Each structure stands twice: as C-alpha cells, then as structure tokens.
Amino acid sequence: MKKTALILAALLPLSASLFAADPAPASTYSITADFPYVSKYVFRGVQYAEGAFQPSVKLTMGDFYAGIWASAPVDKGYELEIDYYGGYNFKLSDKVTLDVGGTLYSYPGLNTPGADKTTFEAYAGLNGSIEGVNLGLYAYNDFTLDVFTLQGNLGYSIPIDDKASLNLAASVGHASPDSGSGYTYYSFGASVPYKFSDTVTFTVGANWASHDISGLDDNHLWVNAGLTVTF
Numbered sequence: 450m451k452k453t454a455l456i457l458a459a460l461l462p463l464s465a466s467l468f469a470a471d472p473a474p475a476s477t478y479s480i481t482a483d484f485p486y487v488s489k490y491v492f493r494g495v496q497y498a499e500g501a502f503q504p505s506v507k508l509t510m511g512d513f514y515a516g517i518w519a520s521a522p523v524d525k526g527y528e529l530e531i532d533y534y535g536g537y538n539f540k541l542s543d544k545v546t547l548d549v550g551g552t553l554y555s556y557p558g559l560n561t562p563g564a565d566k567t568t569f570e571a572y573a574g575l576n577g578s579i580e581g582v583n584l585g586l587y588a589y590n591d592f593t594l595d596v597f598t599l600q601g602n603l604g605y606s607i608p609i610d611d612k613a614s615l616n617l618a619a620s621v622g623h624a625s626p627d628s629g630s631g632y633t634y635y636s637f638g639a640s641v642p643y644k645f646s647d648t649v650t651f652t653v654g655a656n657w658a659s660h661d662i663s664g665l666d667d668n669h670l671w672v673n674a675g676l677t678v679t680f
Contacts, residue, residue, distance in 0.1 A: 478510040485652070485675025490520050490527075493598065493622060494634025494660030496669055497530070498522040503675075512538040514550075528556045541575075548574040548587070568593035581605060595627040613643045616654075634660040640673070650677045 483505045490498035500523040507516035515535035522529065536550020551571045559566050574587035585602035600622030607615040618638045625631040640654030653674045659667050 478508065480680040481507045481509070482678045482680075483507075483675060484677075485673055487671055487673045489669055489671035490522070491636075491656070491658045491669045491671065493600075493624060494632070494636065494658050494667075494669075495662070496666065498527040499524045501527075514538070529558050531555050531557060536572075545575060545577045548572075548576060548585075565593050596624055597626075598622055598624045609641070612645075613641055616640045616642065632660050632662045634658065642677075648679045651675075652677065 483503075485503050486500070487503060488500050489496055490501045490503070498520060501520045502523070503518065503520045505516060505518040507514060513535070514537075516533075518532045518534070520530040532552055532554050534550060534552040536548065539547040539549065541547055549572070551569065553567060553569050555567045556564075557566070568591055570589055570591040570593075572587055572589040574585055576583070576585045578584065583602075583604035585604075587598075587600045587602070589598040589600070590596070591598075600620055603619045605617045607617070609615060616639070618636075618640075620636045621633070623631060623633045636656065636658040638654055638656040640652055642650050642652040644650050651674075653672070655672050656670070658669045661667065
C-alpha cells in the first residue's frame with residue numbers, strides 16, 4: 450500500500466496575461482524507476498509481509514504525476530499488492546504546497562471471502578520547510594474500507610559529501626474507521642542515498658515502526674536497499 454507520495458503544484462500568477470503573445474513553454478517530464486528490497490513491508494505501523502521486492506515506476510509531467518507501485522512478497526503466504534496512483538501539485542506560496550491525489554490499491558491474488566480485492570483512497574496534504582526541516586500534514590480517506598487517516602511527517606537531510614547524504618524521516622498518524630476502534634502509529638527511518646551519476650542512485654536504510662493496536666505485534670525493525678534510475 451503505500452507509498453505514500455506528495456503532490457505539489459504551481460498556480461499561475463494572476464498577473465500573467467491570458468493573451469500573451471509568446472508561446473507557453475513546453476511541458477517537462479521525467480520517469481523514475483525504483484528497484485528496492487525491504488526485509489519487512491510495514492504500512493502505517495502494521496506489517497504486511499516479511500520481506501518483499503517493491504518495484505515502482507513514476508511519471509512526472511509538469512505539476513502532474515502518476516505511477517505504479519508493487520509489493521511482491523518473498524514469502525508466498527502474503528499477498529501480492531499492486532497500487533496505481535496519481536495526483537497534482539499546487540504551489541500555494543513560496544514555502545507551502547498542496548498535494549492532492551488518489552491511490553487504487555489492488556490485491557490480484559486475494560481469494561478471501563468478503564475481502565476487497567481493490568480499495569480506493571483519496572488524499573490531500575500540506576507541505577513546507579522551516580530551517581531545512583521538511584514538514585507535512587496529510588489527510589487520507591479510503592472510500593472502500595471507510596477509514597479516515599491523519600498523518601504528520603518530518604524530514605531532514607544532512608549532506609555527507611557531493612554524492613551522499615543522511616536522510617532522516619519520522620511520522621505519526623491515526624487511523625479512524627467508521628466502525629470499530631481506531632489506532633495510532635509511529636515510524637522513524639534513516640537512509641543514505643549515494644549518487645553514482647545524475648540518473649542512478651543507490652540507497653540503503655533502516656526503519657522502525659510501532660502502533661497501539663491491542664494483541665498485535667507492535668514493534669517492527671527492518672532494512673531496505675535499492676536502486677533508483679531517472680530518465
């Protein structure tokens with residue numbers, strides 16, 4: 450499920466003329482492919498697989514983006530997940546952006562009676578930066594499962610040299626279903642991306658997550674490693 454992605458967009462200034470003689474600049478685009486392995490797949494504090502390959506492809510075109518993300522468990526006792534997402538980026542000011550989008554979660558091999566093979570979740574979030582600290586506040590609503598989630602994010606990057614940095618990230622959230630009890634979850638991660646070139650980056654990281662769901666394993670530690678290629 451996850452990936453939780455940020456959507457940012459730039460609003461044209463009101464002073465821009467609708468009748469400008471000069472043609473609009475051509476749209477720019479990029480394609481990013483990720484090939485990571487995780488020793489655990491944990492989403493919003495809950496473990497979904499022991500180990501998994503999680504490839505993804507993302508297309509960014511101007512302020513619009515769309516992508517496909519998958520989690521292929523090494524242990525076949527867990528479900529394959531394929532997610533499709535897209536969104537748009539809005540720049541509200543020089544320091545604040547609005548991220549709006551949606552994700553379709555799918556489980557093609559799921560045969561459990563009464564279980565949903567697909568669910569749809571919409572989200573919106575505000576993102577900004579203060580003294581180098583990246584801040585985010587997101588609201589998610591799964592219209593299939595009837596679950597509303599509010600999550601806050603923190604991020605900070607410490608340069609190591611011209612090719613590597615130490616990236617720190619933390620989040621806290623609360624999931625509230627329409628029926629049943631909600632729960633709170635927490636996570637912290639540290640990763641080191643190393644740039645082999647302008648288009649190829651190798652990243653290793655370590656992560657921790659927990660939650661307050663009674664009777665369910667509430668502490669998760671895992672590592673990740675993967676290659677990112679941008680076209």
